[in-house]
Amino acid sequence: MTADSAGTPTETPEGAADYKDLTASVDLTATPVAADVPPEIIAQSFGQYLRAWWSSIRGGNSGVLTVVLAMVLVAIVFEIITPEHAFLRPSNLVYIFGLSTVYMVLAVAETAVLLLGEIDLSVGAVAMIGGVIAFKLVQQPGPGWPWWLALLAALVCCGVIGALQGLLTARLKIPSFVVTLAGFLLFSGILVVILGGADGTVSVSSTAPNQRVIYDMVQGLIVPAVSWAGLAAVVLVAGATLWLRAAARRRHGLTAPPVSLTVIRILLVALVGVAVVLICTMNRGTPLVTVEGVPWVIPIVLVVLGVWTVGLQRTRFGRYIYAIGGNPEAARRAGVSLTAVRTWAFALCGATAGLGGILLGSFFFGEYSTNTADPGQLVLYAVAAAVIGGVSLFGGRGKALHGVLGGLLIGGIAYGVSLLNLGELATPLEYIVPGGVLIGAVLVDVLSRRGSGSVNRV
Amino acid sequence: MSDLPMAANSGQAPGGPADTATADTGLAVDLTAAPEAAEADVPPELLAQSLGGYVRAWWQRIRGGDSGVLPVVMAIVVVAISFEITNSKFLSPQNLVNLFEQSTVYMVLAMAEIFALLLGEIDLSVGLVMVLGSVVVAELVQPSGPNWPWWAAIIAALLACSAVGAIQGILVARLKMPSFIVTLGGLLILEGVGIIVLGGTLVGIGNSRFTNEVVLYDIFWGQLGPVASWILLAVIIAAAGTGTWLRDVRRRRHGLDAPPRSLTAMKIVLMAVAGVAVVVICNVNRAHFGTIEGVPYIIVIVLVVLAAWTVLLQRTRFGRYVYAIGGNPEAARRAGVSLPSVRTWGFILAAMTSGIAGVLFASWQVSLTTNIIKTASSYVLLAVAAAVIGGTSLFGGRGKTIHGVLGGLVIGGIYNGLYLIGVSSQWIDVVVAAVLLAAAIIDVISRRGAPRQT
Numbered sequence: 069m070t071a072d073s074a075g076t077p078t079e080t081p082e083g084a085a086d087y088k089d090l091t092a093s094v095d096l097t098a099t100p101v102a103a104d105v106p107p108e109i110i111a112q113s114f115g116q117y118l119r120a121w122w123s124s125i126r127g128g129n130s131g132v133l134t135v136v137l138a139m140v141l142v143a144i145v146f147e148i149i150t151p152e153h154a155f156l157r158p159s160n161l162v163y164i165f166g167l168s169t170v171y172m173v174l175a176v177a178e179t180a181v182l183l184l185g186e187i188d189l190s191v192g193a194v195a196m197i198g199g200v201i202a203f204k205l206v207q208q209p210g211p212g213w214p215w216w217l218a219l220l221a222a223l224v225c226c227g228v229i230g231a232l233q234g235l236l237t238a239r240l241k242i243p244s245f246v247v248t249l250a251g252f253l254l255f256s257g258i259l260v261v262i263l264g265g266a267d268g269t270v271s272v273s274s275t276a277p278n279q280r281v282i283y284d285m286v287q288g289l290i291v292p293a294v295s296w297a298g299l300a301a302v303v304l305v306a307g308a309t310l311w312l313r314a315a316a317r318r319r320h321g322l323t324a325p326p327v328s329l330t331v332i333r334i335l336l337v338a339l340v341g342v343a344v345v346l347i348c349t350m351n352r353g354t355p356l357v358t359v360e361g362v363p364w365v366i367p368i369v370l371v372v373l374g375v376w377t378v379g380l381q382r383t384r385f386g387r388y389i390y391a392i393g394g395n396p397e398a399a400r401r402a403g404v405s406l407t408a409v410r411t412w413a414f415a416l417c418g419a420t421a422g423l424g425g426i427l428l429g430s431f432f433f434g435e436y437s438t439n440t441a442d443p444g445q446l447v448l449y450a451v452a453a454a455v456i457g458g459v460s461l462f463g464g465r466g467k468a469l470h471g472v473l474g475g476l477l478i479g480g481i482a483y484g485v486s487l488l489n490l491g492e493l494a495t496p497l498e499y500i501v502p503g504g505v506l507i508g509a510v511l512v513d514v515l516s517r518r519g520s521g522s523v524n525r526v
Numbered sequence: 527m528s529d530l531p532m533a534a535n536s537g538q539a540p541g542g543p544a545d546t547a548t549a550d551t552g553l554a555v556d557l558t559a560a561p562e563a564a565e566a567d568v569p570p571e572l573l574a575q576s577l578g579g580y581v582r583a584w585w586q587r588i589r590g591g592d593s594g595v596l597p598v599v600m601a602i603v604v605v606a607i608s609f610e611i612t613n614s615k616f617l618s619p620q621n622l623v624n625l626f627e628q629s630t631v632y633m634v635l636a637m638a639e640i641f642a643l644l645l646g647e648i649d650l651s652v653g654l655v656m657v658l659g660s661v662v663v664a665e666l667v668q669p670s671g672p673n674w675p676w677w678a679a680i681i682a683a684l685l686a687c688s689a690v691g692a693i694q695g696i697l698v699a700r701l702k703m704p705s706f707i708v709t710l711g712g713l714l715i716l717e718g719v720g721i722i723v724l725g726g727t728l729v730g731i732g733n734s735r736f737t738n739e740v741v742l743y744d745i746f747w748g749q750l751g752p753v754a755s756w757i758l759l760a761v762i763i764a765a766a767g768t769g770t771w772l773r774d775v776r777r778r779r780h781g782l783d784a785p786p787r788s789l790t791a792m793k794i795v796l797m798a799v800a801g802v803a804v805v806v807i808c809n810v811n812r813a814h815f816g817t818i819e820g821v822p823y824i825i826v827i828v829l830v831v832l833a834a835w836t837v838l839l840q841r842t843r844f845g846r847y848v849y850a851i852g853g854n855p856e857a858a859r860r861a862g863v864s865l866p867s868v869r870t871w872g873f874i875l876a877a878m879t880s881g882i883a884g885v886l887f888a889s890w891q892v893s894l895t896t897n898i899i900k901t902a903s904s905y906v907l908l909a910v911a912a913a914v915i916g917g918t919s920l921f922g923g924r925g926k927t928i929h930g931v932l933g934g935l936v937i938g939g940i941y942n943g944l945y946l947i948g949v950s951s952q953w954i955d956v957v958v959a960a961v962l963l964a965a966a967i968i969d970v971i972s973r974r975g976a977p978r979q980t
Contacts, residue, residue, distance in 0.1 A: 240971075242963075243966070245920060246966040247963065249910065250963040253911070253956070254955070254960070256952070257956035260951075266952070442900075444904055444907070448903070451710065492725075496718030499718035500715045503710075503711040503712065503713070506714065507707070507711035507712075510704070510708075514703050515701075
């Protein structure tokens with residue numbers, strides 16, 4: 069476990085502080101240091117970085133590489149085998165993102181709890197409760213709340229639900245598996261109750277100005293010009309942040325990546341951004357009816373990802389989560405309040421799940437019923453997405469980005485299978501393929517780790 | 527391990543290491559000389575020599591946090607009383623039989639899950655393995671299809687399920703993949719496989735023109751005649767009573783610790799009273815028209831599964847290994863237990879038991895549809911809930927097969943009772959959740975008083 073925790077927070081100030089202490093007393097050329105400090109931190113040139121990265125992959129710490137490779141593979145395979153090679157059409161790619169949204173957001177929510185070494189089986193039910201609450205509150209006639217207040221209320225409700233489950237887990241030390249299993253049953257029941265019975269529905273209109281905002285969260289599009297302007301702003305801000313942070317670290321004599329690496333990172337962000345906007349701004353309707361522009365859901369998911377990444381990687385709270393996941397007893401002795409951090413993590417997981425539920429309703433054209441999704445299946449997919457993305461089930465290893473990529477992979481596979489016109493086999497394969505991918509992902513993980521000898525999972 | 531630890535296991539929560547300690551202290555140390563030292567390690571029931579001593583020892587153990595089946599029995603009593611107050615039909619013979627029938631699938635699935643839980647693992651696939659078993663058995667007896675005899679279809683279904691369990695077990699035990707993930711993947715895959723095996727949209731076993739379908743149908747819906755019920759009860763009580771009595775006599779003869787005669791007699795009488803009560807209830811005519819009376823076959827089936835797995839877990843070397851691994855895998859490994867093979871067999875047995883549940887499920891549902899398969903993923907959660915409500919620990923090493931049966935009865939009782947008073951199904955989930963949470967809280971709080979903490 070110690071080797072494990074040293075592997076994850078390579079960029080956290082603690083890691084850097086350790087390194088500073090070491091350099092203060094030990095000569096760097098003396099080899100033993102390399103054993104404890106991740107090689108990326110010692111690397112000073114771009115070439116060294118690449119070598120360090122490669123050695124960490126060979127050591128079993130592949131990060132997002134596995135899931136990215138899997139996505140490329142899935143894209144190529146489906147592009148080849150789908151009729152008319154339709155998989156990579158812009159319209160399908162945009163649709164896949166919408167379909168994957170709920171898995172991505174729920175997987176990010178689940179990641180927060182998995183990092184603690186806990187599990188939340190209730191995210192699916194809590195998400196759908198959040199969606200139904202938000203939808204109900206904007207009903208006209210009905211409460212008729214403004215959309216932002218309804219969203220806020222839904223997220224707060226889900227956060228409170230999460231906090232209650234977190235309290236039971238953290239204070240009473242009831243295993244989170246049992247608490248959230250009970251929560252799953254409880255909130256699945258309550259969901260049907262607030263929907264108004266097994267065949268109750270609630271929907272938001274695409275025309276009423278207030279409800280339209282919620283309808284548009286997944287269905288709405290940003291016009292091409294604004295899309296490009298938004299991209300420019302995002303790349304500018306992200307680039308400036310990356311650059312200034314690296315510069316500040318260099319100025320203060322902390323370890324920092326070489327300038328070339330910073331530039332490459334910024335270019336990569338810009339490149340991916342341009343590709344996404346390019347795909348989204350192609351006309352994917354008919355020549356008569358134009359459908360173009362970046363769907364709102366992409367910036368929404370990016371915001372969720374950004375908030376969680378900053379929260380987990382750059383705040384004290386995030387470091388505490390990793391510390392508890394790595395070794396709870398060590399964290400406790402270091403003065404971390406296990407109860408508070410755990411409760412907050414469950415609360416934030418609940419709130420994030422609530423947002424996922426609202427997006428789910430929006431994806432289904434603003435309509436919510438008990439048939440919208442099966443809460444039990446949602447949570448299984450969320451856990452599967454997080455694990456496929458690279459989050460460890462045993463705590464302390466994983467990032468928000470892993471959840472997003474895992475969710476996208478699962479959504480892509482699900483949609484690709486549905487494109488195949490398999491007739492009777494279509495439904496079963498929707499279950500079999502994600503299950504196979506899940507087992508395959510963990511199998512690869514386990515086998516790659518076997519060579520490294522760094523971690524043993526029991 | 528010699529015979530001593532096995533014998534010492536007669537009524538207590540089995541803890542591998544404690545058993546050997548018992549034997550050692552019992553042989554080497556004079557019991558009256560150092561009561562404190564001995565009592566610290568040896569469960570008090572082993573030292574008790576009289577009935578009074580036994581009752582006191584039992585009470586002491588409950589206060590020490592090792593409450594065994596007591597909470598779940600109390601839960602059953604509370605459920606029974608509260609539903610009887612709201613609807614006087616609840617405790618009528620007709621409804622009690624009905625309630626038991628509704629609980630059987632949960633009971634058997636919980637017994638399956640207990641194999642995984644005792645090992646400190648979890649099997650999320652039991653619900654879908656059950657579905658696989660039910661679809662296989664129903665498909666194989668179709669006269670228009672394979673037209674296998676019913677017994678061959680059942681054997682094939684159990685084998686298919688065991689094979690699934692073996693694959694999952696090997697992935698968990700040999701490749702050291704987390705069981706949560708393996709069986710979660712298994713759940714998803716089996717959901718698809720189930721739909722494929724089902725082929726069309728529906729397969730049924732309700733056609734009374736074909737003997738094979740009739741036999742399968744009767745597994746759940748058939749019953750022994752009243753006279754046969756009494757005869758069977760007499761045979762069971764005679765066999766079980768003699769077995770218990772002879773074992774205690776043999777233990778006394780060999781100078782091993784054994785319960786006093788009064789306790790042995792009381793156990794046998796209790797068994798007989800419970801058996802008579804069940805048969806009396808079942809022999810009441812419960813049909814609206816005509817006669818349906820006698821003990822349903824499924825009661826016998828559940829009892830057979832319960833007895834077989836209880837013996838396997840409490841009285842065989844394999845069972846002791848399961849508890850040893852659940853309690854402390856590293857200690858078990860150093861003691862020479864082969865972790866991979868015991869774990870693999872644990873998963874195989876779990877899957878096979880799920881297959882038995884599958885046969886019952888097919889018989890219960892009469893016809894299987896794609897929709898039933900799609901909703902089956904919630905069965906595993908109820909199975910885990912039943913096991914935990916019954917008193918099985920999620921952390922391995924603590925629990926018995928009987929816990930699954932009792933926990934399943936609580937869940938079935940809640941479903942049945944709420945349905946009787948006209949509560950809609952969503953509230954039933956809410957109540958089951960509350961009971962599960964209560965069971966977990968009781969477990970945690972009761973363990974807090976206990977000295978041994980994990």
